[in-house]
Amino acid sequence: MGTTPTQVMAFPNIRAIVRDNGTAEVIVAGNSRIVPAGDSMQELRNNALALIVGEAQTLQRPVRVRIEDPEGHGELIVHPDNKIESVSYDPAPARRRAEAPETTPATAAPAIIETAPAPAPEPMAVPAPAASVDAQPWPPAPATATSEPQTAAAVEEAAPTRRSLKETSFLVSAPVLEPATQGWRGTLTRLGLRMDPSEEELTEREDVRTVSQHWPGPRTIAVVNRKGGANKTPTVVMLSAILARYSGAATVAWDNNESQGTLGWRTEKGSHDRSVLDLIDASTELLSPSTNAAEIAKLVHHQTADKFDVLRSDENEEGDHEVTAEEVDIAHQVLTRYYRLVVMDSGNTARAANWRRMIDHTNQLVVPVTAIEDRAEAARLTLQTLESRGGHDAELARNAVVIVSESTDAKRSMSGEALKRAKDEAQRIADGFAPFVRAVVRIPYDPALVNGPIRYEALQPATQRAWLAAAAAVAAGF
Structure with missing residues (x-):
């Protein structure tokens, strides 16, 4: 017998959007996933x-999905065993060809992650129209046991057997x-009236769950942009x-600048001045099976509040050493022995x-x-x-996460109109990247x-x- 919407949790909030320009995305708890063409x-x-x-297979239960495409919209129930049930479907109104504007990838609805998505609407009550499977936008609901009278043989055949x-x-x-x-829901809960969380809180819980997971083997994130002042170091x-x-995984932020980077200036300094060159010199000792894991602490700078370590770039005043590809290999081999997560500036x-060898080691761009x-x-x-290089580089570009930060020129003294222009420009740039990468996230x-050292607790909520x-969005790519 089919599953009714009331029997399937509305968490996480899932939407499937198919556009008439040949693109599609699936949004799970606010996280957008680009659908293969x-x-x-x-x-x-x-x-x-x-x-x-x-x-559904990951959650090991059916999930509810809101579907939207040029031919209509409605709701499905999707089971882990590939079974699809149509709960409701509302065909799009017919329109004359002359009234249908052309849609290009540049104007398609962007796959942009928002931190507070709108709550899901109530399921449609309009039944799916009778048509062939090929003519319907999404699979129709299977016939239930009450569709046709059962024969005595069928009843006997359906009788439960000993398990x-x-x-x-x-x-x-x-x-x-x-x-x-x-x-206010939380306030009422604390007063003794249990309330279900809002869609916004459920989305935040899903984000926390995503970043809290552990994954098999180390992962390397590369944070890249050719232009200085693009917010690379704050992002790292x-x-x-x-x-x-959130994950508790041993994490190191590595300044992989070819000469001298700024990661050390924006983070807490340890009781020493050691850098990546010192780590490379000590690599034989650090890779020895007899070396204690705590020995890495003498080469990195621990962030006491935010619980990660920093491997600084070379800071000698002459700046006469450029890190080679071979040295990147050595440092990466050492770090992935001591850390589960490596985030590279x-x-x-x-x-x-x-730079190029960093990309070879990267799992998420x-x-x-x-x-x-x-x-x-x-x-x-x-x-x-990266896309033009093909292979691994091109795959990283296609699955990249773009993080768009509002202009740092914004000040408290800026007028409301100026602040609006800054937000509009951030949205314009986010919209421009959305069709070409896995996810785009905006940061206020x-x-x-x-300026100065960056601390998570110092940020506004x-x-x-x-x-x-x-x-x-980044962890979803692991």
């Missing part, structure tokens, strides 16, 4: 459903939804802080040997950009360079990110929430 609209829908089935105890379990697999802790610090805080030269034209153009060229302006969404 298909040769037809139906194949694109099937690819979207495949992603949703994967989510093995191995096939039975009394454990409840569905997670228990904890009551609200935020907003914030991603390292959030992932280390980078210089501005995509042709440098250490992050491209930060401030909402200024030349920074955005440099980010585009960085992605274009925060003075705590402009809205900024902390935005960076949590950014870290979740």
Whole structure:
């Protein structure tokens, strides 16, 4: 018998959007996943459903999905075993060809992660129209047991049989939804009236769950943009802080500038002056099976509040040493022995040997950009360079996470109109990147990110929430 919407949890909030320009995305708890392209609209829908089935398999239960495409919208229930049930479907109104504007990838709805998505609407009550499977935008609901009268033979055949105890379990697999802790719902819960969390709180919980997971083997994140002042170093610090805080995984932020970088200036300094060159010199000792794991502490700078370590770039005054590709290999081998997560800052030269070798070791690419034209153009060229190289580099570019920060020129004294222009420019740049990468996240302006050492706790709550969404988008690529 089919599953009704009331029997399936609305958490996480899942939307599947198929556009008539041949693009599609699946949004799970605010995190956008680009759907692989298909040769037809139906194949694109099937690819979207495949992603949703994967989510149902991960949760080990059916999930509710809101679907939207040029032919209509409605709601599905998707089961881990590939079973699809149509709950409701509302066909789009017919329109004359002359009234249908052309849609190009540049104007398609962007796959932009927002930290507070709108709550899901109530399910449609309109039944799916009778049509062939190929003519319907999404699979129709299977016939239920009440569709046709059953014969005596069918009833006898459906009679329950004795089952093995191995096939039975009394454990409840569905997670228990904890009551609200935020907003007025949280206030009522604390007063003794249990309230379910809002969609916004559920989205935040899903982001926390994503960044708190452990994964097999080490992961390397490269933060890149050819242009200076694009927010690379603050991005490295914030991603390292959030992932280390929530997951508890040993995390190191590595300044992989070919000469001297600024990561050491924006983070807490330890009781020594050692850098990546000292780590390379000590690599034989550090890679020895007899070396204690705590020995790495004499070469990195621990962030006491944010719980990650920093490996500084060479800071000698002459600046006469450029890190080579071989030295990147050595340092990466050492760090991945002692840390589960390596977040790499980078210089501005995509042709440098250490930059290119960093990309060879990268699992997830992050491209930060401030909402200024030349920074955005440099980010585009960085992605274009990687895409043109093909193979691993091109795959990193396609699955990149772009983080757009509002202009750091914003001040408290700025007029409301100026602040609006800054936000509009950030949105314009985010929209421009959305069709070409896996996810785009916007970060509001925060003075705590402009100068001096960066601390997670110093950020405004809205900024902390935005960076949590950014870290979740990155971790989803692991």
